[in-house]
Amino acid sequence: MAGASHRTPGQPVTTRTLSALDAFDGGDRVLSLSQIARRTGLPVATAHRMLGQLCAARLLAKRHDGLYEIGARMWRLGLLARPTTLREAALPHLHDLVIRTGHTVHLAVLDGFDALVIDRLAGSRTLPTRHSPGGRLPLHCTAVGKVLLAHAPASVQERVLTSLQRHTPYTITDRRQIERQMAGVHRTNVARSAQEHREGTSSVAMPVSGTTGVIAAVGVIAPLTSHRFTDVLTPLSAAAAAVSASARDADFESAAEPERD
Amino acid sequence: MAGASHRTPGQPVTTRTLSALDAFDGGDRVLSLSQIARRTGLPVATAHRMLGQLCAARLLAKRHDGLYEIGARMWRLGLLARPTTLREAALPHLHDLVIRTGHTVHLAVLDGFDALVIDRLAGSRTLPTRHSPGGRLPLHCTAVGKVLLAHAPASVQERVLTSLQRHTPYTITDRRQIERQMAGVHRTNVARSAQEHREGTSSVAMPVSGTTGVIAAVGVIAPLTSHRFTDVLTPLSAAAAAVSASARDADFESAAEPERD
DNA sequence: GTCGCGCTTTCCATCCGATGGAAAACGCGG
DNA sequence: CCGCGTTTTCCATCGGATGGAAAGCGCGAC
Numbered sequence: 001m002a003g004a005s006h007r008t009p010g011q012p013v014t015t016r017t018l019s020a021l022d023a024f025d026g027g028d029r030v031l032s033l034s035q036i037a038r039r040t041g042l043p044v045a046t047a048h049r050m051l052g053q054l055c056a057a058r059l060l061a062k063r064h065d066g067l068y069e070i071g072a073r074m075w076r077l078g079l080l081a082r083p084t085t086l087r088e089a090a091l092p093h094l095h096d097l098v099i100r101t102g103h104t105v106h107l108a109v110l111d112g113f114d115a116l117v118i119d120r121l122a123g124s125r126t127l128p129t130r131h132s133p134g135g136r137l138p139l140h141c142t143a144v145g146k147v148l149l150a151h152a153p154a155s156v157q158e159r160v161l162t163s164l165q166r167h168t169p170y171t172i173t174d175r176r177q178i179e180r181q182m183a184g185v186h187r188t189n190v191a192r193s194a195q196e197h198r199e200g201t202s203s204v205a206m207p208v209s210g211t212t213g214v215i216a217a218v219g220v221i222a223p224l225t226s227h228r229f230t231d232v233l234t235p236l237s238a239a240a241a242a243v244s245a246s247a248r249d250a251d252f253e254s255a256a257e258p259e260r261d
Numbered sequence: 262m263a264g265a266s267h268r269t270p271g272q273p274v275t276t277r278t279l280s281a282l283d284a285f286d287g288g289d290r291v292l293s294l295s296q297i298a299r300r301t302g303l304p305v306a307t308a309h310r311m312l313g314q315l316c317a318a319r320l321l322a323k324r325h326d327g328l329y330e331i332g333a334r335m336w337r338l339g340l341l342a343r344p345t346t347l348r349e350a351a352l353p354h355l356h357d358l359v360i361r362t363g364h365t366v367h368l369a370v371l372d373g374f375d376a377l378v379i380d381r382l383a384g385s386r387t388l389p390t391r392h393s394p395g396g397r398l399p400l401h402c403t404a405v406g407k408v409l410l411a412h413a414p415a416s417v418q419e420r421v422l423t424s425l426q427r428h429t430p431y432t433i434t435d436r437r438q439i440e441r442q443m444a445g446v447h448r449t450n451v452a453r454s455a456q457e458h459r460e461g462t463s464s465v466a467m468p469v470s471g472t473t474g475v476i477a478a479v480g481v482i483a484p485l486t487s488h489r490f491t492d493v494l495t496p497l498s499a500a501a502a503a504v505s506a507s508a509r510d511a512d513f514e515s516a517a518e519p520e521r522d
Numbered sequence: 523g524t525c526g527c528g529c530t531t532t533c534c535a536t537c538c539g540a541t542g543g544a545a546a547a548c549g550c551g552g
Numbered sequence: 553c554c555g556c557g558t559t560t561t562c563c564a565t566c567g568g569a570t571g572g573a574a575a576g577c578g579c580g581a582c
Contacts, residue, residue: 013539013569014311017275018318021338029341034529043571048531050275057279066530070342072372077282078339079395080290081331088391111333130349134340274540274568295558304542309560327559 016042017050021059030067083109083118086216087133089246090119090208097220097239098123101232106205106219107243108137108144110152113160115145118216138197140164140178141171143205146191147217150182151207157182170195190233191217204229206240210247218243277303278311282320291328344370344379347477348394350507351380351469358481358500359384362493367466367480368504369398369405371413374421376406379477399458401425401439402432404466407452408478411443412468418443431456451494452478465490467501471508479504 023031023039031039037047051068054060058073078084090107097105103123108115114136121130139145139152139160149160164173172178185191185207194202205219218240220232284292284300292300298308312329315321319334339345351368358366364384369376375397382391400406400413400421410421425434433439446452446468455463466480479501481493 012314013274014278014314015317018314018320021318021320021334024338024341027341029343029346032529033531044530045532045571045573046569049569049571053273053275053279056276057282059279059282070338072342072344072370072377074335075339075342075344076377076395077285077331078336078342080285080288081333081336081339082290083333083336085290109333116333116337130352134337277540293558294560305559306542306544306561307540310540310542 016046017053020047020050020054024070030063030069032067036068083116085250086247087119089250090216090218090243093239093242093246094119094121094218096242097218097235100235101220103232104221105239106137106144106203106221107208107216108148108219109216110139110148110156111136113139113156115139115142115148115217138165138167141167141193141196142219143191143193143203143221144217144219146178146181146193147185147205147207147214147219149178150185150191151214167197168195168199170199172196189237192229202229204232204236206236208240208247209244215247216243277307278314281308281311281315285331291324291330293328297329344377344394346511347508348380350511351477351479351504354500354503354507355380355382355479357503358479358496361496362481364493365482366500367398367405367464367482368469368477369409369480370477371400371409371417372397374400374417376400376403376409376478399426399428402428402454402457403480404452404454404464404482405478405480407439407442407454408446408466408468408475408480410439411446411452412475428458429456429460431460433457450498453490463490465493465497467497469501469508470505476508477504 019040020036020042023036026039033048033051034044036042036051037044040047042050051060051062055062055068055071058071060068060074061071062068086109087107094105094107098121101123105121105123106117107119108117110116115138117133117135117137119130119133120135137145139149139156149157152160161175161178164175164178165171166173172181181191189206191205192203197203201221201223203219203221205217207214208216208218210216218236220229220236222229222232280301281297281303284297287300294309294312295305297303297312298305301308303311312321312323316323316329316332319332321329321335322332323329347370348368355366355368359382362384366382366384367378368380369378371377376399378394378396378398380391380394381396398406400410400417410418413421422436422439425436425439426432427434433442442452450467452466453464458464461484462482464480464482466478468475469477469479471477479497481490481497483490483493
C-alpha cells in the first residue's frame with residue numbers, strides 16, 4: 001500500500017513544498033535531507049522529492065556531500081526585495097550617525113509582529129563593523145520597535161498589546177502605559193527604551209517616512225542606563241530625515257516604462 | 262469544459278509555480294499579475310493561484326495596490342546564502358584594495374556558466390560606492406571570469422569553450438588561445454582581460470581559495486588599455502590572500518555546478 | 523572483515539489536488 | 553454610462569502527488 005492512502009493533510013502541494021524552507025528559518029546554512037524532514041514533519045521520501053524541485057528552481061543548492069543550502073538564486077532575488085533597497089539607500093547616513101555618536105545604530109522595518117533588523121552598524125569609536133542583519137526584535141520593548149508599533153496597522157497593535165512579554169525587570173507590560181508611549185511617539189517622533197529589552201542597554205529611535213507613511217525606524221543604542229541621549233537626538237533626527245529623503249528617491253518606480261511582454 | 266482537459270505540459274506543479282519567479286529575473290522590483298502571466302506564459306487563472314501560494318509562503322508579497330514584489334522572507338533566506346557570507350568576509354579587504362589602487366574592484370563566483378558578481382566597489386579615488394551586485398559577467402572575456410573558468414568543472418569549461426561569444430574586436434574567440442590562458446592562470450595565479458569585454462576597459466584578477474579549492478575571484482578594473490598593472494599586482498595578491506583567509510575562517514566548502522539528481 | 527545503523531534514493535499502487543476556460547467583479551478613462 | 557484591460561471566482565475534468573517499503577550507501581564499531 002502506498003502513501004497516498006493514509007494521511008490527508010489537505011494542504012496545497014506548493015505550500016507544503018515551500019514549507020521545506022522553514023527548516024532554514026532557524027538560521028542554519030546547511031542542512032541534510034533528514035534534518036529538513038524532521039524539522040518540517042514531512043515524510044522523508046516526500047521531502048526528498050520536494051528538495052529536488054527547489055534545487056531545480058535553484059532556490060536551494062545541493063552540495064557534493066549531499067547537504068542542502070540556500071542557492072545563489074535566492075540571494076539574487078533577495079537583492080530585489082525592499083530591505084535591500086532601503087538598506088543601500090540608508091547606509092551612508094547610518095554610517096554618518098555611527099561616526100557622529102559613536103554608538104551602535106539600527107535600521108528596522110515592521111515584519112509580521114516583530115521588528116526586522118535591516119542593518120546594524122556597530123559603533124564604539126572604532127571601525128564600524130556590520131552585524132546580524134536579518135534578526136528580529138520585539139515591538140513593545142525596543143526603541144525602533146515602539147516607533148514601528150505606533151505606526152502599525154491596528155490589527156498588529158492589537159495583537160502585540162495583548163501579549164506583552166517581559167524581557168527584563170524594566171520591561172513595560174502594562175497595556176495602558178505602552179499606549180501612552182505610542183501616543184508620545186506620534187507627538188514627538190521619538191521613542192525610547194530604557195533597559196526594557198536587555199539590562200544595561202537603552203535606545204532611542206525615530207521614524208523613517210517614505211511616500212506612503214512610516215516605513216522604517218532608525219535607532220541608536222547605548223550601553224548607559226541613565227543616559228539622557230540629548231546629544232544623540234540632533235544627529236539621529238538628521239539621519240532619519242536623510243534616510244527618509246533617500247528612501248523616497250530610490251523607492252520610487254512603478255510602471256512608467258514601455259511595456260514589453 | 263475546464264482547463265485540465267486541454268494542455269498537458271507534463272511539468273511538476275511546484276516547478277511551474279516557482280517559474281513565476283522567473284518573471285523577476287529581469288530585475289523588476291514590482292510586477293502585476295498579468296505581467297507575470299505574460300512573461301512566464303502561464304494562464305492568468307493559474308498564475309493567480311500560484312502567486313497566492315508564493316505570497317502565503319512569504320517569498321513574495323502583494324502590495325495594497327495589487328502588485329507583487331519580492332518578500333522580506335526571500336531577503337532573509339538570501340542572507341544565509343553563500344554569496345552573503347563571502348561578501349561580508351571579503352568586504353574590508355576589498356575596501357583596502359580600492360583604497361590602495363584607486364580602481365574599481367570585483368568579487369565574483371561561478372554560477373552556472375557565468376560569473377556572478379557578489380560585490381563591486383567603485384574606485385576613482387573617491388568614496389567607494391557600491392554598485393550592481395547580482396550582475397553577471399561572461400567567463401571567457403573578463404579577468405575574474407577567466408580565473409573561475411580555469412578552475413571550473415570540465416563540463417562547464419567544455420560548454421563555455423564551445424560558444425565563445427564576441428563582445429569587442431579584442432574578444433578572444435579561439436578555443437586554443439583561451440585554453441593556453443587557462444593554463445597560464447594555473448601557473449601564475451593571475452588572469453587578465455585587455456578590452457575583451459568592453460572597449461577601453463581592462464582587468465586583472467586572482468583566485469580566492471576556500472578549503473575546497475578556488476571558490477571565487479577578486480579582480481581590479483581599470484580604464485586604461487595598455488596599463489601593465491604592475492603596480493596593482495602586489496595589493497591584488499595581498500587582497501586575494503586576505504579574502505581567502507577570511508573565507509576559510511567564516512565558511513567552508515564550495516558548491517555551485519550544473520544541477521543533476 | 524563483517525555487522526549494524528542511519529541516511530539517501532528509488533519504486534509504484536492509490537487517489538487527491540491541480541487545472542484553466544469562462545464568466546463575473548473591478549477599476550479606469552473617455 | 554459604456555468599453556476595455558485587469559483581477560478574482562467557479563467548477564467539471566483528469567493528471568500528478570503521495571509516502572510506505574525496500575534497496576543502496578557510508579561509516580564506525582567490534
